[in-house]
Amino acid sequence: MTRSAQRRRVTIVDVARHAQVSTTAVSKVLRNAYGTSPAMRERVHQAIAELGYRPSAAARALRGQTYTLGVMVPDIANPFFPEVLAGVTEQLRDTDYQVLLAPGCAGEQAEAKTIESMIDRSMDGIILIAPVSPRAHLEHVAGIVPTVVVGRHARGTIFDTVADDDTAGAALVVDHLVGLGHRRIAHIAHPETEPSCIEEMPNMIRAEGYRQAMRRHGLAGEIDIVSTRYTREGGYRGARQLLARPVRPTAVFAGADIAAMGALDAIAEAGLSVPGDISVAGYDNTPFAAFSQVSLTSVDQAGAQIGADAARLLLARIGDRARRSSQVKLSPTLVTRATTAAPSS
Amino acid sequence: MTRSAQRRRVTIVDVARHAQVSTTAVSKVLRNAYGTSPAMRERVHQAIAELGYRPSAAARALRGQTYTLGVMVPDIANPFFPEVLAGVTEQLRDTDYQVLLAPGCAGEQAEAKTIESMIDRSMDGIILIAPVSPRAHLEHVAGIVPTVVVGRHARGTIFDTVADDDTAGAALVVDHLVGLGHRRIAHIAHPETEPSCIEEMPNMIRAEGYRQAMRRHGLAGEIDIVSTRYTREGGYRGARQLLARPVRPTAVFAGADIAAMGALDAIAEAGLSVPGDISVAGYDNTPFAAFSQVSLTSVDQAGAQIGADAARLLLARIGDRARRSSQVKLSPTLVTRATTAAPSS
DNA sequence: ATGAAAGCGCTAACAA
DNA sequence: TTGTTAGCGCTTTCAT
Numbered sequence: 001m002t003r004s005a006q007r008r009r010v011t012i013v014d015v016a017r018h019a020q021v022s023t024t025a026v027s028k029v030l031r032n033a034y035g036t037s038p039a040m041r042e043r044v045h046q047a048i049a050e051l052g053y054r055p056s057a058a059a060r061a062l063r064g065q066t067y068t069l070g071v072m073v074p075d076i077a078n079p080f081f082p083e084v085l086a087g088v089t090e091q092l093r094d095t096d097y098q099v100l101l102a103p104g105c106a107g108e109q110a111e112a113k114t115i116e117s118m119i120d121r122s123m124d125g126i127i128l129i130a131p132v133s134p135r136a137h138l139e140h141v142a143g144i145v146p147t148v149v150v151g152r153h154a155r156g157t158i159f160d161t162v163a164d165d166d167t168a169g170a171a172l173v174v175d176h177l178v179g180l181g182h183r184r185i186a187h188i189a190h191p192e193t194e195p196s197c198i199e200e201m202p203n204m205i206r207a208e209g210y211r212q213a214m215r216r217h218g219l220a221g222e223i224d225i226v227s228t229r230y231t232r233e234g235g236y237r238g239a240r241q242l243l244a245r246p247v248r249p250t251a252v253f254a255g256a257d258i259a260a261m262g263a264l265d266a267i268a269e270a271g272l273s274v275p276g277d278i279s280v281a282g283y284d285n286t287p288f289a290a291f292s293q294v295s296l297t298s299v300d301q302a303g304a305q306i307g308a309d310a311a312r313l314l315l316a317r318i319g320d321r322a323r324r325s326s327q328v329k330l331s332p333t334l335v336t337r338a339t340t341a342a343p344s345s
Numbered sequence: 346m347t348r349s350a351q352r353r354r355v356t357i358v359d360v361a362r363h364a365q366v367s368t369t370a371v372s373k374v375l376r377n378a379y380g381t382s383p384a385m386r387e388r389v390h391q392a393i394a395e396l397g398y399r400p401s402a403a404a405r406a407l408r409g410q411t412y413t414l415g416v417m418v419p420d421i422a423n424p425f426f427p428e429v430l431a432g433v434t435e436q437l438r439d440t441d442y443q444v445l446l447a448p449g450c451a452g453e454q455a456e457a458k459t460i461e462s463m464i465d466r467s468m469d470g471i472i473l474i475a476p477v478s479p480r481a482h483l484e485h486v487a488g489i490v491p492t493v494v495v496g497r498h499a500r501g502t503i504f505d506t507v508a509d510d511d512t513a514g515a516a517l518v519v520d521h522l523v524g525l526g527h528r529r530i531a532h533i534a535h536p537e538t539e540p541s542c543i544e545e546m547p548n549m550i551r552a553e554g555y556r557q558a559m560r561r562h563g564l565a566g567e568i569d570i571v572s573t574r575y576t577r578e579g580g581y582r583g584a585r586q587l588l589a590r591p592v593r594p595t596a597v598f599a600g601a602d603i604a605a606m607g608a609l610d611a612i613a614e615a616g617l618s619v620p621g622d623i624s625v626a627g628y629d630n631t632p633f634a635a636f637s638q639v640s641l642t643s644v645d646q647a648g649a650q651i652g653a654d655a656a657r658l659l660l661a662r663i664g665d666r667a668r669r670s671s672q673v674k675l676s677p678t679l680v681t682r683a684t685t686a687a688p689s690s
Numbered sequence: 691a692t693g694a695a696a697g698c699g700c701t702a703a704c705a706a
Numbered sequence: 707t708t709g710t711t712a713g714c715g716c717t718t719t720c721a722t
Binding site: 354356357358368369371372373375376378400401403404405406407408409 | 714715716717718
Binding site for chain 1: 413462464489613614
């Protein structure tokens with residue numbers, strides 16, 4: 001046991017020798033490649049089992065695949081992303097692929113570095129969740145490695161996308177609040193600095209969807225957006241700003257549940273009640289929103305399904321890199337809970 | 346742009362040719378190795394910049410390091426782990442290392458597979474968070490790759506450990522509740538099947554700490570443990586069981602915040618109030634516990650610090666694999682919030 | 691201080 | 707169907 005641990009790793013050569021075949025044969029068996037007899041397969045498999053052989057991903061990477069897929073998540077603390085990831089891993093469960101997560105990418109700089117590092121590691125494909133890089137950069141990346149972009153509303157020429165219909169999602173919230181009798185509905189947004197992708201980012205589209213819906217209801221004059229961040233702290237700051245308005249909004253639509261969480265913190269701190277004094281709605285329908293103590297009205301964008309679709313598209317693209325790019329757009333639904341009600345006035 | 350994307354990746358040979366030096370020289374410069382003149386370093390760096398060269402981790406892996414560290418997390422949906430991860434990445438920020446997360450390891454089987462996959466990918470070191478593998482297996486793994494184990498109370502011969510003093514943490518909760526006047530204090534635990542590591546797992550130690558503390562307070566007869574899981578659903582099921590007792594406990598100590606969350610769901614569903622009808626305490630002091638709508642009393646085990654220590658130890662072990670193993674044990678503190686109060690009786 | 695050359699473990703032409 | 711062999715891009719002796 002201890003000795004074998006110290007020992008040199010078992011290689012394909014060891015297996016070949018042990019099974020009395022060539023390394024090619026072993027390689028073929030490993031990859032289920034064409035040209036192996038059942039008898040040989042049997043012997044090789046047995047040798048592999050006896051020796052406890054495992055292929056070195058590093059060596060494979062130099063020639064072929066690594067059987068590794070990378071997923072970039074912008075913010076691991078946001079409870080929406082585990083949902084997406086669950087969908088990805090579920091879809092990949094019975095494949096040979098291993099998913100590796102690259103965490104913590106605040107900003108374009110960090111994101112570029114993270115993507116580079118996944119390319120350096122010869123990943124067979126990558127899923128980028130809500131990336132902030134300019135589209136040209138995404139195209140560049142997709143030219144190097146099969147790529148699926150989640151969240152961006154962009155028609156990539158060589159990458160596939162999966163996104164939620166954020167315009168519709170925002171409208172669901174506004175319609176719901178207006179239906180309850182609200183007029184002063186404010187929105188907490190997440191800003192975008194990179195001009196080339198402003199129109200593609202889900203956060204920007206949610207904000208625009210909010211604007212459109214407000215206008216549609218004849219509430220153009222009531223449009224009120226504070227731009228902070230989709231984080232708990234951002235939601236907190238945003239709500240603080242809104243609560244300091246001369247005339248307070250009666251409802252707050254946070255662009256993400258995690259921001260809604262911060263908004264609820266600020267509202268509680270101000271001694272106000274939800275939904276008595278102010279209604280709050282979020283986006284993502286994270287497990288947190290369903291939590292009894294919160295019961296947050298939120299837009300469900302089926303995170304697991306998004307993840308599963310992304311994984312499916314990625315496998316398809318790995319299989320055929322010349323494949324036409326496809327865009328999957330999912331329809332959100334509204335989950336009405338206890339944080340929204342008719343305004344008190 | 347587009348052409349370069351299609352083009353073969355820039356290699357060390359290209360750099361060497363462009364800088365008019367040998368590949369050896371480039372390699373040395375890259376690794377800050379001994380034997381390079383400032384002039385050469387300058388030229389090489391310039392060539393690297395001009396060509397946009399990036400070393401292939403795959404090729405490096407075959408000979409040297411991959412500059413990749415793997416972190417295995419048992420449950421990505423548990424909000425405690427992002428905290429630990431933040432500590433890890435923060436500690437590694439100014440190093441050349443990239444952190445990759447291996448998600449979703451339910452059970453010993455899946456865990457072993459995940460660890461194998463990290464070894465296959467020649468990671469330079471791995472951090473295992475609350476692994477459930479038998480100690481012998483951890484030793485085996487640590488013999489292959491530098492390893493730091495987080496959470497397990499084991500004295501590895503070749504791996505380092507970082508753990509919270511779970512016995513003390515559990516005692517903090519029981520002492521607090523007893524101090525408030527509670528006697529019927531129940532505990533929601535997470536079971537362990539693998540016999541060889543039962544005594545090392547944080548969940549088991551928390552349960553044992555709870556038992557000890559109860560006995561110390563002369564409440565041995567009130568000891569009441571339900572064993573479900575450290576998940577939201579586990580907490581929910583656990584609390585349901587406890588609420589169905591002929592005589593209901595007046596306080597519930599969930600072994601993890603995420604389980605406390607589920608317990609709060611069940612309590613709300615039963616139409617009971619917290620802390621009016623029943624007090625609830627958690628463990629981990631996740632951001633969720635500090636949330637205004639919850640305000641959960643919880644044991645703080647400084648996740649970020651745990652992560653930072655783990656990363657520090659891992660770097661040290663990578664630097665010297667013969668290094669004596671060290672065990673870092675952190676002292677937890679209790680954060681008292683609104684979910685615990687004197688019993689109503 | 692610098693470079694030539696031998697692999698690391700695997701895959702894929704190409705031969706047999 | 708099977709095996710021989712030439713690399714993949716890098717690190718590392720070992721000469722110079």
